[in-house]
Amino acid sequence: MATDRQLSVKEMKRILKPDGQIYMSLGAGPPFGYVDQSEWENILEEFTIRRGGSYQQKWALLSLKQV
Amino acid sequence: MLVGAEMNAEKNMDFKGKHKPKKRLILNSSGKLMSKLIPWNVGLSIAEPIARLFEPPQKLVGPYVKRGQVVADLGCGRGYYTLALAKLVGADVKVYAVDLNKNNVRALQKRADKAGYHNIEAHNSSASDLSFITDKSVDFILANGLL
Numbered sequence: 261m262a263t264d265r266q267l268s269v270k271e272m273k274r275i276l277k278p279d280g281q282i283y284m285s286l287g288a289g290p291p292f293g294y295v296d297q298s299e300w301e302n303i304l305e306e307f308t309i310r311r312g313g314s315y316q317q318k319w320a321l322l323s324l325k326q327v
Numbered sequence: 328m329l330v331g332a333e334m335n336a337e338k339n340m341d342f343k344g345k346h347k348p349k350k351r352l353i354l355n356s357s358g359k360l361m362s363k364l365i366p367w368n369v370g371l372s373i374a375e376p377i378a379r380l381f382e383p384p385q386k387l388v389g390p391y392v393k394r395g396q397v398v399a400d401l402g403c404g405r406g407y408y409t410l411a412l413a414k415l416v417g418a419d420v421k422v423y424a425v426d427l428n429k430n431n432v433r434a435l436q437k438r439a440d441k442a443g444y445h446n447i448e449a450h451n452s453s454a455s456d457l458s459f460i461t462d463k464s465v466d467f468i469l470a471n472g473l474l
Contacts, residue, residue, distance in 0.1 A: 271454060272468055275462065275465045277463050282468040283470065283471065284474070294474070
């Protein structure tokens with residue numbers, strides 16, 4: 261995962277309330293976008309997927325993983 | 328109405344020669360340069376009403392946002408979703424809007440003032456540095472096309 265995107269995900273996790281939600285979507289895949297399938301899957305692994313999530317759909321509704 | 332007003336304001340600025348709006352490079356599907364002449368903000372002003380027909384902002388965020396929730400729009404652009412979020416959460420709740428592009432943030436602030444949304448806190452920043460937002464304070468994050 262590119263450093264800037266990694267930091268963005270980290271910041272999202274930091275500011276989100278434990279019961280909060282994130283709507284995350286990708287603009288486009290490579291070559292027009294930056295996030296490929298494996299990076300998308302790595303990002304999603306950091307969260308609980310509520311809805312969506314496939315690389316074809318390119319969006320997901322996420323919440324924090326409950327510890 | 329807003330679009331027309333914005334475009335007129337832009338024309339006036341051009342006419343008076345105060346500053347020239349930045350040009351936006353537009354590529355077609357084969358990657359060729361179509362035009363270097365459309366100012367970025369005029370291009371977006373035309374695109375937004377069309378987007379509104381196919382993807383109304385309330386349709387995307389409406390199911391997830393409730394009145395009174397603190398929200399953050401990361402990569403907010405000129406506020407296409409931010410204004411809808413501000414309307415949904417109510418006037419007394421904070422809406423954080425973050426964009427890396429200074430012009431977008433300025434345009435959003437202008438639009439928010441005009442529409443009377445004083446609960447929007449716009450920041451010119453990367454989503455990788457949200458130090459102005461405290462830990463565990465946001466109910467809903469919109470990161471639409473951010474990554």
